[in-house]
Amino acid sequence: MISKGLRSFAVAAAWFAAAPALANQYNLQEPQSIIAREIYDLHTLIMWIIVGIFVVVFGAMTYAIVMHRKSAGHKAEQFHENTTVEIVWTIIPFFILIGMAWPATRTIISMKDTSGAEVTIKATGYQWKWGYDYLQEGISFYSNLSTPREQIEGKVPKGENYLIEVDNPVVVPAGKKVRIITTANDVIHSWWVPALGIKQDSIPGFVRDTWFKADKPGIYRGQCAELCGKDHGFMPIVVEVVTPERYASWVSEQKKKMAAAAPDSGEQWTLDELKARGEKIYAGNCVACHQPTGMGVPGAFPALSGSKIVTGPKDGQIKVVLNGVVKDGKPTAMVSFKHLSDVDIAAVITYTRNNWANKTGETVAPADVKAARK
Amino acid sequence: MEAAHAHNGHGHGAHGHHYSGLMRWITTTNHKDIGTLYLFFALTMFFVGGLLALMLRAELFEPGLQFWRPEFFNQLTTMHGLIMVFGAIMPAFVGFANWQVPMMIGAPDMAFARMNNWSFWLLPVGAILLVASFFVPGGATAAGWTIYAPLSTQMGPGMDLAIFALHIMGASSIMGSINIITTILNMRAPGMALMKMPLFVWTWLITAYLLIAVMPVLAGAVTMVLTDRHFGTNFFNAAGGGDPVLFQHVFWFFGHPEVYIMILPGFGIVSQIVPTFARKPLFGYSSMVYATASIAILSFIVWAHHMFTVGMPAVAQLFFMYATMLIAVPTGVKVFNWIATMWKGSLTFETPMLFACGFIFVFSMGGFTGLVLAITPVDIQLQDTYYVVAHFHYVLVAGSLFALFGGTYYWLPKWIGRMYDETLGKWHFWLSMIFFNITFFPMHFTGLAGLPRRVPDYNMQFADFNMISTIGAFGFGLAQLIFVYVLVKAIRGAGEKVSDKVWEGADGLEWTLPSPPPYHTFETPPLVK
Numbered sequence: 034m035i036s037k038g039l040r041s042f043a044v045a046a047a048w049f050a051a052a053p054a055l056a057n058q059y060n061l062q063e064p065q066s067i068i069a070r071e072i073y074d075l076h077t078l079i080m081w082i083i084v085g086i087f088v089v090v091f092g093a094m095t096y097a098i099v100m101h102r103k104s105a106g107h108k109a110e111q112f113h114e115n116t117t118v119e120i121v122w123t124i125i126p127f128f129i130l131i132g133m134a135w136p137a138t139r140t141i142i143s144m145k146d147t148s149g150a151e152v153t154i155k156a157t158g159y160q161w162k163w164g165y166d167y168l169q170e171g172i173s174f175y176s177n178l179s180t181p182r183e184q185i186e187g188k189v190p191k192g193e194n195y196l197i198e199v200d201n202p203v204v205v206p207a208g209k210k211v212r213i214i215t216t217a218n219d220v221i222h223s224w225w226v227p228a229l230g231i232k233q234d235s236i237p238g239f240v241r242d243t244w245f246k247a248d249k250p251g252i253y254r255g256q257c258a259e260l261c262g263k264d265h266g267f268m269p270i271v272v273e274v275v276t277p278e279r280y281a282s283w284v285s286e287q288k289k290k291m292a293a294a295a296p297d298s299g300e301q302w303t304l305d306e307l308k309a310r311g312e313k314i315y316a317g318n319c320v321a322c323h324q325p326t327g328m329g330v331p332g333a334f335p336a337l338s339g340s341k342i343v344t345g346p347k348d349g350q351i352k353v354v355l356n357g358v359v360k361d362g363k364p365t366a367m368v369s370f371k372h373l374s375d376v377d378i379a380a381v382i383t384y385t386r387n388n389w390a391n392k393t394g395e396t397v398a399p400a401d402v403k404a405a406r407k
Numbered sequence: 408m409e410a411a412h413a414h415n416g417h418g419h420g421a422h423g424h425h426y427s428g429l430m431r432w433i434t435t436t437n438h439k440d441i442g443t444l445y446l447f448f449a450l451t452m453f454f455v456g457g458l459l460a461l462m463l464r465a466e467l468f469e470p471g472l473q474f475w476r477p478e479f480f481n482q483l484t485t486m487h488g489l490i491m492v493f494g495a496i497m498p499a500f501v502g503f504a505n506w507q508v509p510m511m512i513g514a515p516d517m518a519f520a521r522m523n524n525w526s527f528w529l530l531p532v533g534a535i536l537l538v539a540s541f542f543v544p545g546g547a548t549a550a551g552w553t554i555y556a557p558l559s560t561q562m563g564p565g566m567d568l569a570i571f572a573l574h575i576m577g578a579s580s581i582m583g584s585i586n587i588i589t590t591i592l593n594m595r596a597p598g599m600a601l602m603k604m605p606l607f608v609w610t611w612l613i614t615a616y617l618l619i620a621v622m623p624v625l626a627g628a629v630t631m632v633l634t635d636r637h638f639g640t641n642f643f644n645a646a647g648g649g650d651p652v653l654f655q656h657v658f659w660f661f662g663h664p665e666v667y668i669m670i671l672p673g674f675g676i677v678s679q680i681v682p683t684f685a686r687k688p689l690f691g692y693s694s695m696v697y698a699t700a701s702i703a704i705l706s707f708i709v710w711a712h713h714m715f716t717v718g719m720p721a722v723a724q725l726f727f728m729y730a731t732m733l734i735a736v737p738t739g740v741k742v743f744n745w746i747a748t749m750w751k752g753s754l755t756f757e758t759p760m761l762f763a764c765g766f767i768f769v770f771s772m773g774g775f776t777g778l779v780l781a782i783t784p785v786d787i788q789l790q791d792t793y794y795v796v797a798h799f800h801y802v803l804v805a806g807s808l809f810a811l812f813g814g815t816y817y818w819l820p821k822w823i824g825r826m827y828d829e830t831l832g833k834w835h836f837w838l839s840m841i842f843f844n845i846t847f848f849p850m851h852f853t854g855l856a857g858l859p860r861r862v863p864d865y866n867m868q869f870a871d872f873n874m875i876s877t878i879g880a881f882g883f884g885l886a887q888l889i890f891v892y893v894l895v896k897a898i899r900g901a902g903e904k905v906s907d908k909v910w911e912g913a914d915g916l917e918w919t920l921p922s923p924p925p926y927h928t929f930e931t932p933p934l935v936k
């Protein structure tokens with residue numbers, strides 16, 4: 034621990050030496066959109082004003098501390114007011130403030146102008162992942178943290194993008210105005226990508242919007258910025274900015290994928306196939322609450338291992354997963370998963386019914402789910 | 408304890424109290440006893456909240472999850488905040504008000520002596536509820552000290568305990584405030600015009616009005632959460648026609664004045680200390696009073712600057728930005744006045760003065776970052792990041808807490824009649840100052856670079872600064888043990904006896920009393936010229 038401490042001090046010292054190269058370690062991230070750049074410049078401007086005030090005010094204080102001490106033989110004068118001085122130092126700050134407010138006002142007004150967007154994406158906050166819907170293109174997908182648990186638990190070394198990497202990034206074209214509409218499914222989240230200069234709370238039951246226009250292709254990372262429960266720190270946002278051509282091909286690729294994944298309940302699935310698929314769905318949708326062990330979190334999330342609902346008649350669990358659990362007219366943290374396909378729901382239920390202590394040996398077929406939807 | 412010495416020494420028992428031992432403290436209606444109780448309570452909660460802070464800093468020492476599950480980590484951040492705000496800082500200032508306000512305005516006691524007892528004894532009840540909430544199923548509330556709905560609607564029974572604790576502590580604050588206002592307005596010694604009151608009294612008068620105005624608002628907000636949780640209302644549930652953002656408006660209508668509640672009495676303490684050690688009257692007394700009042704009034708129209716990212720219309724963002732920036736003007740006036748007070752004085756730097764100067768310095772740093780955060784576009788980038796954590800710890804720890812330490816060293820000799828250990832006091836100051844900055848200064852950087860607050864784990868890019876912060880936090884925590892040692896040593900009578908005036912440059916009614924003051928003081932009001 035001590036050697037680690039020493040190391041970190043050494044590192045800190047090295048930083049100050051290598052200041053310009055590592056500027057992004059202690060300043061805002063390098064801006065990648067007009068708004069981000071305006072914010073960056075505003076911040077720089079204000080910092081310089083502050084440094085100026087700091088030097089004047091604490092210069093005076095330091096002078097007094099050094100020169101007007103009793104031990105230096107200074108005798109106290111007894112003045113205690115001076116109207117002119119007091120008026121002057123009330124008025125001057127006013128003008129400084131106006132100098133700061135002016136550029137800020139301009140930026141606020143342009144931040145708010147979401148008109149004329151070429152791509153509109155709805156970002157929905159879930160506990161604890163993001164869902165994206167490309168409104169014109171009709172593409173929808175979820176975006177989960179892709180950092181393996183072993184890295185978080187320190188069993189394997191951490192990757193470069195530890196905790197700021199996802200399975201499905203948001204893909205957008207460079208140089209085009211992108212409007213992000215935010216909402217949420219459960220509690221308030223906040224969609225934040227520092228390099229693009231946007232942060233917008235996503236509020237259940239309400240929609241808000243914001244926009245960005247990325248200067249150039251690249252991968253920009255952010256995180257949920259509003260405390261949203263236990264895995265708040267584990268629901269990152271990754272925006273992949275690509276050229277408009279690549280964007281167009283990505284869109285058509287996604288559309289094909291969506292068509293292929295459309296519900297297909299006719300097919301027969303074996304128990305093992307469903308279990309294998311279900312394990313993935315579980316890891317992507319359920320594990321945060323019900324835990325990898327299936328034991329849940331006492332007092333908050335029930336165990337599925339040994340649960341009467343999971344091991345009981347199929348319909349019980351299908352209902353829970355499709356509709357969520359509503360208690361006393363209020364939705365609980367167990368929300369509806371009806372946006373998953375029939376196959377996926379069948380798979381995850383089969384998985385829970387045949388894993389941990391649960392050994393029903395039965396499958397739940399996609400057709401069962403389809404039937405329950407009606 | 409110190410009052411007990413005083414009492415025995417001066418034989419005033421006859422009209423004081425009839426109990427001894429524990430019952431004396433439970434039944435006391437004496438402002439000095441109650442002030443002592445408040446201060447000991449606050450100190451205890453300061454260590455409880457501090458322990459939680461160290462637990463969460465331990466987790467953040469390096470990337471990865473080492474000690475706590477994320478849900479427990481969130482409980483730690485939440486309870487650290489609630490305990491420090493409602494259990495440590497606020498009661499500590501009320502403790503100072505109890506001891507000092509009557510002695511500074513020449514009153515024999517507080518106006519409502521029995522209510523005073525009751526307002527104190529509610530606090531341990533609230534504190535027990537808060538601490539006990541860790542042990543109920545699901546643990547303490549993990550929704551952040553701001554308990555935003557609908558996250559707080561999801562919490563377990565720990566949330567209900569926290570809500571009741573807030574109700575109780577809020578009631579205590581309201582009673583305390585009524586008492587302070589009544590005392591100040593009705594019980595000043597003849598000749599003590601309002602504009603002659605010491606600045607500490609002025610700041611408390613204004614703070615007490617703020618408390619009366621906003622504590623009921625907080626009570627309303629948490630009650631709505633409670634009924635949403637249990638009684639089928641939908642204030643904050645969008646599915647039932649409610650609005651989650653409403654909670655934030657109500658909360659911050661309380662919350663913003665609350666931050667001034669925690670700093671204005673600190674301004675008052677510093678305004679007493681600086682003239683004493685500059686041996687020169689306070690510069691710009693009346694502008695100090697007006698500045699305090701302006702800050703208090705402005706504090707009611709800036710609340711939504713905590714909510715720039717909820718998506719308000721541009722006009723609302725502009726209004727709240729301009730109003731927030733305006734607060735810089737009276738705050739600046741205060742800092743300029745303190746420095747003008749030091750200017751051409753005859754300065755000495757005993758521990759209280761060190762803390763006062765430290766306060767001016769670090770509080771101003773927090774003020775500067777406050778100005779950065781007032782600028783809406785920049786705030787949108789920095790909201791809910793470590794930059795904000797740095798900002799409010801600069802104003803609250805280095806601000807309020809340093810003022811409280813300064814005030815303790817300043818008045819302790821008066822209260823107990825003996826000097827504290829000056830060398831250790833200076834050590835306490837310097838270690839606190841250095842470790843405070845080691846802890847919180849790097850947070851500006853991590854916040855700017857994009858580290859959200861309230862996360863138990865982070866990318867490696869933030870590892871070094873977090874490690875530095877954790878080392879600083881443990882250093883800061885250990886430095887506070889020196890404070891306890893200094894207090895214990897002084898209270899047990901180790902120091903030299905002090906004169907009535909204690910400090911060469913001291914001025915004010917409390918310094919005309921013996922040190923320690925008798926159990927009952929100013930039974931015949933002094934005449935103020």
Ligand SMILES: [Cu+2]
Nearest residue numbers: 222257261265
């Ligand atoms: Cu979130």
